Structure formats: C-alpha cells, structure tokens
Amino acid sequence: MVLASAYNSADDNAWCPGCGNFGVLQALKLALAGLNLEPWQVIMVSGIGQAAKIPHYLKVNCFNGLHGRTMPAAFGAKMANHKMTVIAAGGDGDAYAEGGNHFVHAMRRNPDITYLVHDNQIYGLTKGQASPTTGLGTLTGTTPFGSVDIPESPLAVAVAMDCSFVARGFAGDIEHLSKIIAAAVKHRGFSLVDILQPCVTFNKVNTYQWYKERVYNLDEDAAYDPKDRNKAFTKALEWGDRIPTGIIYKRERPVFEDSVFKPADKSLSRQPFTPPDSLELMRKYA
Amino acid sequence: MTKDITVGISGAAGMGMQSISFTLAKSFLRAGYNVFVWQDVMSRIRGGNNTSMIRISTSPVNSLKEDFDVLVALDLLAIKRNALKVKAGGFLIYDGEKQRAEEPKAGWISVPFEKLAAEAGGDKIMMNSVATGAVLSLLGAEVVKECEGVITELFSKKGETVISGNLRALKSGIAAVTPGVSGKFMLAPTLKINSKNKALINGSEALGLGAVSAGLKFYSGYPMSPATSIMEYVAAKAREYGIVLEQAEDEIAAINMAIGAGYGGVRAMTCTSGGGFALMIEGVSLAGMTETPVVIGISQRPGPATGFPTRTEQGDLNMVLFAGHGDFARVVLAPATAADGPLIMSRAFNLAEKYQVPVFVLSDQYYNDSSFSVDLAEVRVEPVNRGGVLAEFPGSYNYKRYDLSAGRVSPRLIPGAKDQVVYADSDEHTEEGHITESAELRVQMVDKRAGKIAEIVPDMEQPFYFGSENPETVLVSWGSSFGAVKEAADLLNASGKPAGILHFTNIWPLPEIKFKFNESAVKSFICAENNYSGQFADLLEKNTKLRFSGRILRYDGHPLTAEYIVGGLEG
Numbered sequence: 001m002v003l004a005s006a007y008n009s010a011d012d013n014a015w016c017p018g019c020g021n022f023g024v025l026q027a028l029k030l031a032l033a034g035l036n037l038e039p040w041q042v043i044m045v046s047g048i049g050q051a052a053k054i055p056h057y058l059k060v061n062c063f064n065g066l067h068g069r070t071m072p073a074a075f076g077a078k079m080a081n082h083k084m085t086v087i088a089a090g091g092d093g094d095a096y097a098e099g100g101n102h103f104v105h106a107m108r109r110n111p112d113i114t115y116l117v118h119d120n121q122i123y124g125l126t127k128g129q130a131s132p133t134t135g136l137g138t139l140t141g142t143t144p145f146g147s148v149d150i151p152e153s154p155l156a157v158a159v160a161m162d163c164s165f166v167a168r169g170f171a172g173d174i175e176h177l178s179k180i181i182a183a184a185v186k187h188r189g190f191s192l193v194d195i196l197q198p199c200v201t202f203n204k205v206n207t208y209q210w211y212k213e214r215v216y217n218l219d220e221d222a223a224y225d226p227k228d229r230n231k232a233f234t235k236a237l238e239w240g241d242r243i244p245t246g247i248i249y250k251r252e253r254p255v256f257e258d259s260v261f262k263p264a265d266k267s268l269s270r271q272p273f274t275p276p277d278s279l280e281l282m283r284k285y286a
Numbered sequence: 287m288t289k290d291i292t293v294g295i296s297g298a299a300g301m302g303m304q305s306i307s308f309t310l311a312k313s314f315l316r317a318g319y320n321v322f323v324w325q326d327v328m329s330r331i332r333g334g335n336n337t338s339m340i341r342i343s344t345s346p347v348n349s350l351k352e353d354f355d356v357l358v359a360l361d362l363l364a365i366k367r368n369a370l371k372v373k374a375g376g377f378l379i380y381d382g383e384k385q386r387a388e389e390p391k392a393g394w395i396s397v398p399f400e401k402l403a404a405e406a407g408g409d410k411i412m413m414n415s416v417a418t419g420a421v422l423s424l425l426g427a428e429v430v431k432e433c434e435g436v437i438t439e440l441f442s443k444k445g446e447t448v449i450s451g452n453l454r455a456l457k458s459g460i461a462a463v464t465p466g467v468s469g470k471f472m473l474a475p476t477l478k479i480n481s482k483n484k485a486l487i488n489g490s491e492a493l494g495l496g497a498v499s500a501g502l503k504f505y506s507g508y509p510m511s512p513a514t515s516i517m518e519y520v521a522a523k524a525r526e527y528g529i530v531l532e533q534a535e536d537e538i539a540a541i542n543m544a545i546g547a548g549y550g551g552v553r554a555m556t557c558t559s560g561g562g563f564a565l566m567i568e569g570v571s572l573a574g575m576t577e578t579p580v581v582i583g584i585s586q587r588p589g590p591a592t593g594f595p596t597r598t599e600q601g602d603l604n605m606v607l608f609a610g611h612g613d614f615a616r617v618v619l620a621p622a623t624a625a626d627g628p629l630i631m632s633r634a635f636n637l638a639e640k641y642q643v644p645v646f647v648l649s650d651q652y653y654n655d656s657s658f659s660v661d662l663a664e665v666r667v668e669p670v671n672r673g674g675v676l677a678e679f680p681g682s683y684n685y686k687r688y689d690l691s692a693g694r695v696s697p698r699l700i701p702g703a704k705d706q707v708v709y710a711d712s713d714e715h716t717e718e719g720h721i722t723e724s725a726e727l728r729v730q731m732v733d734k735r736a737g738k739i740a741e742i743v744p745d746m747e748q749p750f751y752f753g754s755e756n757p758e759t760v761l762v763s764w765g766s767s768f769g770a771v772k773e774a775a776d777l778l779n780a781s782g783k784p785a786g787i788l789h790f791t792n793i794w795p796l797p798e799i800k801f802k803f804n805e806s807a808v809k810s811f812i813c814a815e816n817n818y819s820g821q822f823a824d825l826l827e828k829n830t831k832l833r834f835s836g837r838i839l840r841y842d843g844h845p846l847t848a849e850y851i852v853g854g855l856e857g
C-alpha cells in the first residue's frame with residue numbers, strides 16, 4: 001500500500017499561504033496513493049505558472065516544460081512510456097490561452113493522459129492579469145476598466161471536442177477533488193479536470209467563499225447521466241448562482257496508444273534497441 | 287560519344303514529368319551510369335510549368351548544368367519557358383500536332399505523343415512512355431532492356447494490359463525519332479558490373495532512412511515543403527519499425543512532443559523548413575535548458591516568410607546557429623549527398639544523446655528533392671552511441687538529473703526506473719531538477735550547458751578536401767553545394783588552374799581546421815554558397831583562420847552549378 005506521504009517532496013514551496021493550489025496538491029497525493037501507484041511509476045508534465053510548479057512539490061518523475069506547451073510534451077513522454085501514468089498540470093492561462101491549440105488537439109488525439117487545470121481565472125505568476133476564464137468586467141492589471149472578452153467555458157469546449165472524460169473539481173473540497181482525480185486517472189483516454197482554484201492574492205472576485213456559495217456535487221445526483229452528451233453540454237455551460245462539480249461527461253473512445261501499440265508491448269523506452277540496417281533500407285532503391 | 291548529358295522534362299504540374307525522369311534515371315542507373323535528378327517545380331498542384339532535370343554521366347555526378355542537351359516539352363508553355371535553355375546542337379522534343387503555335391526551329395523534333403500513345407495503348411496517358419522512348423532513341427537506346435524492366439516494375443500493380451501498352455508506347459517513341467538524328471547523343475558505354483549495387487534515392491529518403499536506421503522511435507512534424515517528404519518516409523516505415531509518428535497541430539507542438547519523447551528516453555526527431563522552425567525556437571532553448579537530446583531537421587527553402595516555397599537556398603544557417611534565447615551548446619550537421627544521409631543522421635542521434643543537446647541536420651530543397659545515384663558500398667553509419675543512458679539507478683530516490691559532480695554531461699536516467707524519479711526543468715534548476723533562485727547554481731548550470739561545446743569540438747570531423755596538392759584557388763562550401771563546387775574545382779584543374787574544394791558537413795561547432803594541401807600555394811580562398819550574404823563564410827571568418835577574397839553567391843531559387851561558380855570566378 002502506498003501512503004500519501006510517500007509523495008512528499010523536499011522542495012521548498014513557493015505558493016502563497018492559503019492558496020487553492022495546496023488543496024489540489026493534497027487531493028492529488030490522496031488520489032495517487034489511493035490508486036496504489038508508486039512515485040516512480042508516475043510522470044507529471046507541466047508548463048509555466050504558479051500551478052505548473054506542482055510537480056516539484058510532489059515526488060514523481062517530472063518534465064516541467066514551457067508555458068503553454070504541456071500537452072505536446074506530455075504526449076511525447078507518454079508515447080515513450082505508455083505503460084506509465086502520465087498526468088499533466090498547469091494554470092488556466094497555460095492550458096487555455098498559450099496552450100489553447102494544443103488543448104483542442106490533445107482531445108482529438110485522446111492519449112491516456114489526465115490534465116489538471118488549476119483554474120484561478122487569473123494569471124498568478126505574472127501578478128494578476130486577465131486569463132481566458134476571467135469573468136466579464138473583472139478588473140485586472142491588463143483590464144483596468146474591466147475585462148471585455150467573453151470568458152471561455154473550457155468544459156463546454158471539451159464536450160464539443162468529444163473529450164473522453166470531462167470533470168470539474170473545487171480546491172476547497174479536497175475529498176471530492178481527490179475522487180475526481182482518481183476517476184480521471186483511472187479512465188482510459190484523455191481526461192480533463194478543470195479545478196476551481198482560489199488565488200487569494202490576485203483574484204478578489206472568485207474567492208473560496210464565492211465558490212462555496214455556488215458549487216454543488218453533481219456526482220451525488222443519481223439522475224444525472226454523464227454519458228449523455230447533450231445534457232453534458234448544458235451542464236458544462238452552467239455557470240452563475242450554481243456551478244456543478246464532478247464528472248460532467250464521460251465516453252469510451254479508442255485511445256491513441258491502441259493505434260500504435262499491442263497489448264503486450266513494453267514502453268518504447270524500455271524495448272531493446274535494435275534498429276534496422278541502413279544498407280538493407282537503401283537496397284530497396286536499387 | 288557523349289560522357290555527360292542533361293535532359294529536361296518540362297510541362298504543367300500533373301503531366302508526369304517526375305515519372306518520366308524517374309524511369310529514365312533508373313534505367314540509366316541500372317545500365318551502370320551515374321544519374322542525378324532535380325525537380326524545378328512551382329508551388330501549385332496543377333498547371334504552371336515544372337521541369338525535371340536529369341543528368342546522366344559516365345563519372346560520379348551530384349550537380350546540375352544550367353542548360354539542356356535534350357528538352358522534352360509536354361506543352362506549349364514548356365517550350366516558351368525553356369526553349370532558349372536548349373544548347374546549340376541540342377534537341378527539343380515536342381508534339382508538333384498539339385503544340386503548333388511556334389515556328390519549329392533547328393533541332394526541334396516533333397513526336398506526336400498523344401497520337402502514338404493512343405495507337406500503342408489506347409490511352410493518351412501513355413504519352414509519358416512515348417516521350418521516354420524518344421529520349422532513349424537520342425541517347426543511343428542502349429538501355430532499352432533496363433527501361434523495359436523499370437516500366438514493368440513501375441506498372442506491376444496496374445496489370446498486364448497497362449504494362450504491355452506502355453512497352454509498346456516506349457517502342458513507338460524510340461521509332462518516332464528519325465534515323466539520322468537518333469543516337470546523336472550516344473552515351474559512352476559503361477561497365478555494367480555492380481550496377482545492382484547502386485541506388486537511386488532522394489535526399490529526403492536518405493535522411494528518413496538514416497533516422498530510422500539510427501533507432502528513431504518518435505517523430506512529430508507539421509507538413510512544410512521541402513521537409514514533408516522526410517515525414518512521409520518515416521510514416522511509411524513507422525508500423526514496420528515500431529515508430530510513433532504524429533502529425534502535430536503546429537511546429538511548436540511538434541518540437542515539444544519530440545522533446546517530451548526525448549525526456550521519456552527514446553530517440554526523437556522533428557523536421558521542418560525555415561518558417562516552421564521559426565515557430566520551434568522556444569523549444570530549441572527548452573532542449574538546451576533541460577539537456578534533452580533531440581534531432582531537428584531543417585530543410586531550407588528561400589525566405590523570408592513564405593518565400594519561394596518550392597525552390598532552394600542555404601539561407602537559414604544563421605537562424606539555426608543562433609536560434610534560442612540564452613547560452614547553450616548545439617550541434618549543426620549538413621549532408622553533402624544522399625550517400626551521406628545515413629552517416630549524418632547516425633551522427634546526429636549519437637551526438638544528441640552523448641552530449642544531451644539539440645542537434646540540427648541542415649539540408650535544403652535541392653538536397654531533399656534531388657535523386658542521387660548512391661554507390662551502396664559507400665554508405666556508412668556511425669556505430670550507435672546512446673551516451674550511456676541508464677534504465678535503472680542504484681539506491682532509493684537519490685538520482686540527480688543535473689548532477690554536477692559528473693561533469694558537464696550528467697548521467698541520464700529514463701523515467702520509470704524503480705525507486706527513482708527524474709526531474710527535468712525549464713526553469714534554472716538545482717542538481718535534482720527543482721526550480722532555484724541561487725546565483726551560484728545559476729552560474730554553475732550555465733557553465734555546464736554552454737561549456738559542453740568545448741567537449742563537442744574534438745568530436746567534430748575535419749572538412750573534406752579534394753583537388754590539387756598545391757591549389758591556387760580553394761573553393762570552400764558546405765552541405766548540399768558539394769556536388770557543384772567539387773565539379774567546379776575539377777573543371778578548374780582540367781583547364782590547368784590548380785584548385786581544390788574544402789567542404790564542410792560538420793558545421794558547428796567547428797573543429798580546429800587542418801589543411802591537407804600546401805597552404806602557401808593558395809592565392810585565394812573563395813566561398814560558394816546558395817544564399818545572399820555568405821552566412822557560412824562569416825562563421826568561418828569569425829571562428830577559424832580562413833579569410834575569403836571572394837564569395838560566389840546564388841539566391842535566385844536555383845542551386846549552385848559548376849558553370850555558375852566558374853563563371854563567378856571569371857566574372
């Protein structure tokens with residue numbers, strides 16, 4: 001049995017006290033331990049931002065790449081090690097702005113990767129500018145008169161892309177979040193978990209209190225069927241007085257790996273290194 | 287008898303110039319000749335005017351001529367654009383019944399392609415075989431048997447009627463050229479021995495093949511001419527050799543995927559052209575910072591921006607040398623001929639893993655799209671060196687990805703090793719791979735990454751030298767210009783002007799250059815490059831003892847030729 005503490009990292013944590021990221025970190029440790037995965041069996045890939053520092057605060061294999069480029073790097077790492085668990089993480093800017101194109105195409109590709117997006121509706125690391133999910137009218141460093149761009153609904157985008165697992169979590173409800181993350185990791189295929197993550201320093205609108213007043217647990221609603229895409233689309237768009245958390249949409253789709261690997265195949269990185277002879281390949285042109 | 291002949295096949299895109307040139311080239315290759323084919327194409331799928339240029343020679347040939355001995359014009363526009371490029375005494379083969387607008391001139395031979403095709407095979411599409419036959423007739427028709435074999439192979443999937451129709455079309459093409467003219471360019475006979483040991487392969491195929499045989503396991507790319515054909519080669523082989531290939535959403539994704547796979551422990555590559563590479567540049571510095579091996583193929587075409595998309599140039603050297611913010615080590619290699627492809631690729635993957643750096647393989651449209659005759663006995667590769675990559679590591683959670691005690695290149699562990707984790711980080715980092723704010727570590731890590739260059743230098747190969755021991759003129763060149771520059775040096779020597787060619791395929795870092803000729807005889811070092819400014823000459827002047835008294839440069843979208851270079855020396 002693996003304990004959550006097995007994932008503790010000695011690295012110095014740079015997040016602000018009270019930040020929602022701590023809730024995500026704890027929920028992730030609980031989920032991984034619950035899945036009985038050893039730290040060496042997991043690869044985390046992240047971008048740049050406050051959220052993207054999370055792999056350093058866990059003991060896991062980590063590729064902390066570029067801002068916005070989490071999805072492609074995670075895809076490459078997964079293809080080399082398809083037998084390992086690959087989890088990607090980053091902020092809303094990382095995922096939906098700089099990485100927006102990659103996000104869309106990752107869902108088309110459908111590799112067995114879980115993407116945790118710490119959605120604080122703000123750019124934290126760069127000290128408080130608008131993000132793609134910042135609410136209309138919000139005052140930020142770059143929107144001093146209020147944000148005018150309509151916020152993106154990442155969950156609706158995901159359902160539209162027929163993403164194979166779409167969920168929302170809340171960093172203020174660690175227990176539920178850890179269950180969602182565990183379900184996402186277990187799900188075979190690309191899983192998006194958009195996590196409401198209060199930024200106590202730069203987002204004075206979407207606070208713990210603001211979210212607490214609105215979120216409800218969809219997973220407790222036995223009548224809700226996450227396989228119904230039309231209902232899922234409606235749920236994904238629900239945002240206001242009530243905000244659903246839990247599994248919004250779920251769908252079995254062939255995963256990318258199945259198109260290239262056979263069930264018995266080892267990870268490419270652990271296969272014997274036996275390339276073909278160049279002369280043999282050249283002879284075909286004689 | 288002729289020892290060296292150039293044939294052009296010209297027509298609108300989609301008319302089959304490439305299949306005629308392939309059939310001719312392969313036939314002459316099998317008959318023991320050396321052949322070289324370049325595609326001069328417009329950026330369109332139908333219409334316009336494209337020309338395949340085939341050079342057939344009794345001696346090795348890796349370059350073109352400026353003019354044609356024989357031109358096959360498949361439509362009127364082909365005549366209008368190219369008739370003046372037919373040498374005096376040469377021939378223009380055209381369909382006098384279909385292309386009537388021009389007044390025929392001396393040396394114009396009318397061959398009714400469509401009519402003969404319809405008669406021979408009942409399908410005017412077989413006019414390609416008629417045209418092939420007409421060329422064979424002029425060249426002595428000594429290779430008819432080989433040509434019949436090539437046609438039979440080419441149409442093997444289309445069935446007996448198509449094969450026999452094309453063979454009849456070939457014969458009627460041969461017969462269509464009047465006896466007085468046929469054999470006008472009779473090629474000198476060659477020894478047919480060993481013709482089985484020659485391959486006709488283009489640069490893209492040679493690079494793709496080189497990568498596959500070097501153990502490539504992951505390829506990501508976004509289509510862009512002239513690099514796409516490398517990706518298509520790998521795609522065709524991916525299943526057979528267990529390679530994951532993915533068409534990325536853009537070049538940014540492509541390079542980040544390849545780096546992710548490199549971190550993951552496999553040999554990974556991405557290829558593009560200059561414009562796509564511009565998008566990849568942050569990824570180059572990511573590879574530098576994280577010390578992740580990756581091979582980046584750049585197939586140059588004339589820029590800036592979309593540029594002259596289907597033509598050739600060596601104009602992206604500066605970009606490749608300086609791409610990426612911050613200081614870190616990189617390696618740049620550039621193959622000279624297709625025979626070089628496997629060697630350059632095997633070196634690229636070895637150097638990338640040995641030093642944990644990005645390695646660039648710089649080619650261009652001329653290299654990628656030209657078919658070279660490759661003597662199989664000359665194909666070499668470097669033995670695999672994976673730089674001691676580790677699958678396991680002793681102890682428990684004590685591995686340090688950027689261990690400084692191990693020198694500039696720290697042992698690289700593949701993630702998934704029991705009881706160990708591997709942190710790679712694009713931020714400045716500690717030995718463990720965690721983000722750091724330490725100024726002291728910052729200096730140590732920069733010294734580690736950038737200082738690798740000093741360790742790579744002794745691994746870089748000397749330039750080749752061919753020519754006179756006491757050259758008055760030394761032509762200096764790099765990459766795909768080899769064939770033209772070598773031929774220019776040969777021409778100079780043949781005309782009593784001692785010359786040599788100093789040719790680089792190991793571009794960066796530069797080794798300390800040792801001359802294999804009598805330096806005191808040299809009156810001038812002249813660089814010859816397919817770009818506007820002489821980018822490589824600048825690099826050499828900055829970093830070596832070489833100084834140039836002249837630069838022969840070409841940037842009209844066409845490759846260098848020996849004639850162009852010799853003309854430049856005289857002018």
Ligand SMILES: Cc1ncc(C[n+]2csc(CCOP(=O)(O)OP(=O)(O)O)c2C)c(N)n1
Nearest residue numbers: 048049050051067091092093094123124125
């Ligand atoms: C190419 C590039 N552009 C811009 C930046 C600067 N930058 C770093 S993090 C960031 C946005 C952070 O916001 P988010 O992704 O939401 O993460 P958070 O800090 O809120 O967790 C930006 C713009 C960068 N590092 N790289």
Ligand code: SF4
Nearest residue numbers: 016019050124199200
């Ligand atoms: S800036 Fe915001 S998101 Fe970043 S650590 Fe502080 S509270 Fe958390």
Ligand SMILES: [Mg+2]
Nearest residue numbers: 091092122123
């Ligand atoms: Mg954010």
